[in-house]
Amino acid sequence: MTGCSSIFADIPSRLPAELCQTLHAAPTARIERIVSRGHASAPDDWYDQAEDEWVIVLQGRARLAFADRAVLEMRAGDYLLIPAHCRHRVDWTDPDTETVWLAIHLESKSTSV
């Protein structure tokens, strides 16, 4: 066993675009770090993912919007499951600090699409 890494390390001082990094890729799940600083989805740009995504905010603040018009304010520690094909977008992230997300993309065995 060699050591551990910090989810808060190696964040570039400039973030022209949202930073997405795969921390671990397993056959059935992918664990990803996302770092935002004021980034948001373009208006009317909706994620419509084939897989369930379990996501937690570890630092910073964000707001998710859903196609059913629900809006979710999230801060450090807040998590939720975004089911496959639940259309959503990142409406806002804190422009004054890095928002660090941990996202777990879960392969759905039962998906036959």
Next chain:
Amino acid sequence: MTGCSSIFADIPSRLPAELCQTLHAAPTARIERIVSRGHASAPDDWYDQAEDEWVIVLQGRARLAFADRAVLEMRAGDYLLIPAHCRHRVDWTDPDTETVWLAIHLESKSTSV
């Protein structure tokens, strides 16, 4: 979309034993919250898991020990992958505050045991 939960909420004020709660169970992965307060594995009590485990400390401090004698100090934000059958134990957790872990137990498709 109904809302999100906080990983730091609903921690009992007394923790006679380590608290393990499944936050999400998918066919191929299980996401678990573990809360420790001074808890540790019994001496010579080693975890030897059939699945890979990706784990991150979200609050508090902990020390993991491995069968190869490696010792790992972990604090908030530190993460690692513990491969299947990598024998390890929780050597120490902070007795003065809750240590909150997020553990992702990953089914290994290639495991034929």
